[in-house]
Amino acid sequence: MPSNVSVALVGLGGYGNHYLGEFFNSELPGHIKLVAVVDPNPVSCEHLAEIKAAGLPLFPDLDAMYKDIKPDLVIIAAPIHLHTPMTCKALEMGSHVLCEKPLAATLDDAVTMLEAQESSGGRQVAVGYQWSYAPATIRLKKDIMGGRFGRPLRMKTISLWPRMASYYARAPWAGRIKLGGNYVMDSPVTNATAHYLHNMLYLLGAEDYLAAVPEKVTAEIYRAKETENYDTGMVRVITESGVEVLFYTTHSCKHQIGPLLQFDFEDASIVFAGGAGEVYIARFKGGTVENYGSPNDMPEAKVVLTVDSILDGGRFRCDARAACSHLMVTNAIQKSAADIPVFPSDLVKEEKLDNDSLVYASALDEVMLQCYSSNILPSEFGSVHWARPASEISISPDFKI
């Protein structure tokens, strides 16, 4: 019987509801004990009655919590710009951390977090990219590292996820570059679909707990919505070992499509079987086909495996360092565009749906799907009048971790 591990959850609304559901619906093993919750204004928390019934103390901030309770693990599901101060505080007070993605808004913040981890006497920071903890991804990464598919050549993923006005209205930080002087950098690449860019870099990492480091980044970003940051991003990354990684994502599409993915190796290609399945299928050149399972299975594995590592003293599976590769790319994307081009006004449409509305760019879905299938960015198409060529950014050695 493993010893108990005490956990505090910070941020109870939004995605915090997912963690609370795992605790209250007994999806987590009994030795993982929720002992405290923290939120100054938990109005969007759907589990307040269960929190009260369980007698869990609710604190307005971490300072108040640490006066009473020192949990083994602090899960941070608070807004992006709070990840760094909260993680540093929890490490300083002797807790391990499972921080939601993205690790931070900027690479400078991530360095601050790594330094705090370094001086915490062995505490670690895991990052909440749930695909990285799924059995399907772990098995696939092992076989990629072991050379089963041959040399990696190119990985690509596309995700067209329309987001309504209510998505951006839910929180003051949504769609922002900065809020109150702090960087937020909220965008589809850093938030809702961040998983899929991180997943490619993580699968290409040389160790269980490492992601491939980007060498060059070329990005085109656009927006249709009235947000400060971009709502559409298309990016080509060349990793240090020369693998091309392409990522296409938008919240200003008309239809929900994806994620679709294709990972090409010398001896095999890996694709996602569409529909409800969403399983990794490896097709080998000799004709063999193998199903690796779904990365959506066992979302609770990120808590379970992180707690296992606390108990056995092992290294966290998807730690802060692994998550920095994604940040190097997103910070380079942000740097590459001094201003964010807005789609031409004749393309921008608004559709009212119930009490909500969707602003989208017409024909964007088709352009992005064609770019994905041809491995190009819109400006390389030749006939996309709104496309703006982007310059390639080299990730300098002092911008690497």
Ligand SMILES: NC(=O)c1ccc[n+]([C@@H]2O[C@H](COP(=O)([O-])OP(=O)(O)OC[C@H]3O[C@@H](n4cnc5c(N)ncnc54)[C@H](O)[C@@H]3O)[C@@H](O)[C@H]2O)c1
């Ligand atoms: N892993 C996933 O699939 C997934 C999915 C959605 C969101 N997320 C991540 O979860 C984080 C939160 O996103 P969200 O969309 O739920 O945000 P949100 O703004 O909808 O909810 C955040 C919650 O944090 C609380 N909060 C705000 N300030 C706080 C503070 N100082 N101390 C404690 N709590 C505070 C808010 O009251 C709210 O309850 C982000 O990092 C996001 O990227 C991850």
